[in-house]
Amino acid sequence: MSTDRDVTRIVRSWLDEGVTVLPDRVLDLVLDQIPATPQRRAGWLARRFPIVNSNMVRFGVAAAVLALAVVFGINYLSGPNVGTEPSASPSPSVEATAAASPKPLPTVLGTALTSGTYVLTSFPVHLTVDVPTFEAPAEWFAGCSDGGTVEQSVCFRRLPTSGVFAVGFPLVDNVVADPCADDLLDPPVGPTVDDLVTAISNLAGFGATSPLDITVDGFHGKQFTVTRVSPEVPECGRTWASGTRVNGMGSGEANLVRILDVDGTRIVLTGAYDPAAPEADLALVQQLFASVRIEP
Amino acid sequence: MDTELVIRAQRGDEEAFTSLAVAVGDRLHAVAHRILRDIDLAEDATQQALLNVWRDLPQLRDPARFDAWSYRLLVRACYAEARRTRSASNLRLLPADEPMGADGTSLVIDRDQLERGFRRLSIDHRAVVVLHHYLDLPLAEVAEALGVPEGTVRSRLHHAMRGLRAALDADARPARREGSQ
Numbered sequence: 001m002s003t004d005r006d007v008t009r010i011v012r013s014w015l016d017e018g019v020t021v022l023p024d025r026v027l028d029l030v031l032d033q034i035p036a037t038p039q040r041r042a043g044w045l046a047r048r049f050p051i052v053n054s055n056m057v058r059f060g061v062a063a064a065v066l067a068l069a070v071v072f073g074i075n076y077l078s079g080p081n082v083g084t085e086p087s088a089s090p091s092p093s094v095e096a097t098a099a100a101s102p103k104p105l106p107t108v109l110g111t112a113l114t115s116g117t118y119v120l121t122s123f124p125v126h127l128t129v130d131v132p133t134f135e136a137p138a139e140w141f142a143g144c145s146d147g148g149t150v151e152q153s154v155c156f157r158r159l160p161t162s163g164v165f166a167v168g169f170p171l172v173d174n175v176v177a178d179p180c181a182d183d184l185l186d187p188p189v190g191p192t193v194d195d196l197v198t199a200i201s202n203l204a205g206f207g208a209t210s211p212l213d214i215t216v217d218g219f220h221g222k223q224f225t226v227t228r229v230s231p232e233v234p235e236c237g238r239t240w241a242s243g244t245r246v247n248g249m250g251s252g253e254a255n256l257v258r259i260l261d262v263d264g265t266r267i268v269l270t271g272a273y274d275p276a277a278p279e280a281d282l283a284l285v286q287q288l289f290a291s292v293r294i295e296p
Numbered sequence: 297m298d299t300e301l302v303i304r305a306q307r308g309d310e311e312a313f314t315s316l317a318v319a320v321g322d323r324l325h326a327v328a329h330r331i332l333r334d335i336d337l338a339e340d341a342t343q344q345a346l347l348n349v350w351r352d353l354p355q356l357r358d359p360a361r362f363d364a365w366s367y368r369l370l371v372r373a374c375y376a377e378a379r380r381t382r383s384a385s386n387l388r389l390l391p392a393d394e395p396m397g398a399d400g401t402s403l404v405i406d407r408d409q410l411e412r413g414f415r416r417l418s419i420d421h422r423a424v425v426v427l428h429h430y431l432d433l434p435l436a437e438v439a440e441a442l443g444v445p446e447g448t449v450r451s452r453l454h455h456a457m458r459g460l461r462a463a464l465d466a467d468a469r470p471a472r473r474e475g476s477q
Binding site: 004012021037248251 | 310
């Protein structure tokens with residue numbers, strides 16, 4: 001009769017034997033396929049920050065100190081020819097000059113963004129979004145998916161290793177028939193806001209809140225939240241499609257979804273976040289949503 | 297794992313992914329081989345797991361947890377390979393590329409017994425044994441890697457080790473009987 005310790009020792013010794021090196025040809029096969037294998041955007045989620053409240057406090061303090069410094073500098077240190085206009089609010093804000101001349105939102109993956117107003121390119125309507133200033137260490141960048149022009153996005157990440165949340169502007173034209181496969185609904189989703197709201201709300205493995213009526217710059221639509229409720233199988237997080245690109249949501253991810261009818265053109269805004277994360281992360285998504293301005 | 301490398305690969309940096317694949321490829325392959333007990337299946341599983349790592353990397357919420365996440369993808373690839381070849385019977389009992397034990401016949405017998413006992417385990421149970429006893433992952437990390445509760449891991453490990461012990465003892469009993477006659 002073997003003792004437990006004997007069995008463990010024998011098993012460990014036995015497991016130590018065997019191959020330990022992946023043949024180069026296998027690695028080469030993988031690397032050869034990478035350029036033709038698109039990445040699946042999904043889990044660009046906010047990371048949980050247990051000390052976020054104190055971070056926010058520090059941010060508030062820093063902003064207040066900065067505001068005082070600006071006011072002090074303008075009023076007391078500037079020469080007599082410098083204007084003495086009241087300083088602007090120090091809260092997270094967009095550069096004053098940017099609003100007048102929005103910059104094109106890059107479509108290249110990972111392009112760094114500075115604060116300011118950006119206008120979407122390759123989008124069916126004129127839409128601008130504001131990237132606020134934020135305390136370091138953090139970074140804002142465009143294109144946190146492989147969506148290119150079919151899904152432009154504004155992304156934010158706290159450095160050095162946090163996850164990313166993103167507000168995306170996908171050109172959604174259909175949803176998947178099965179979240180575990182890339183096949184799309186056939187016939188595809190109809191053209192109205194309600195058609196898409198219904199299709200997304202009915203995705204298997206996802207939960208959706210009741211859609212709320214909203215109006216943005218005079219355009220009507222719906223807003224609701226989609227949450228992945230069956231995250232056991234990582235591959236089964238597929239959601240909607242933009243052309244040939246299929247989006248996915250990571251385990252535990254939620255998306256604030258806004259669908260609007262802009263003079264007959266349906267547009268979609270998505271904000272990915274972690275529902276269990278501090279409210280500050282969702283607040284940033286909502287801040288970006290609120291900054292969106294639309295013209296037909 | 298270098299989390300900065302993971303983050304770059306998440307953002308589509310193929311060069312970063314190449315470095316990542318080189319860094320983790322051997323370990324993933326070693327684990328796959330120990331779970332599947334077949335060199336060809338292990339290569340296929342590792343290849344698929346690495347491709348899945350690239351494809352799904354943007355879904356990884358916390359780059360610092362890359363290792364556990366990659367093990368989960370690997371185990372899933374092992375499941376797929378095992379399912380694909382369930383009816384095949386070409387698994388080698390003592391793979392030719394494995395060295396023989398240095399301490400003679402008894403070790404060979406143990407290995408043979410273990411091999412048979414291990415093959416009777418499900419992939420679920422094999423994965424727990426390999427991640428815990430080969431990679432030395434604590435049970436909590438095994439649970440994270442497999443996406444199951446720690447209690448489930450503990451239970452699987454218990455049953456797996458009991459099965460392996462039974463395999464060793466069962467094969468030993470006839471030998472003792474023969475010796476006493």
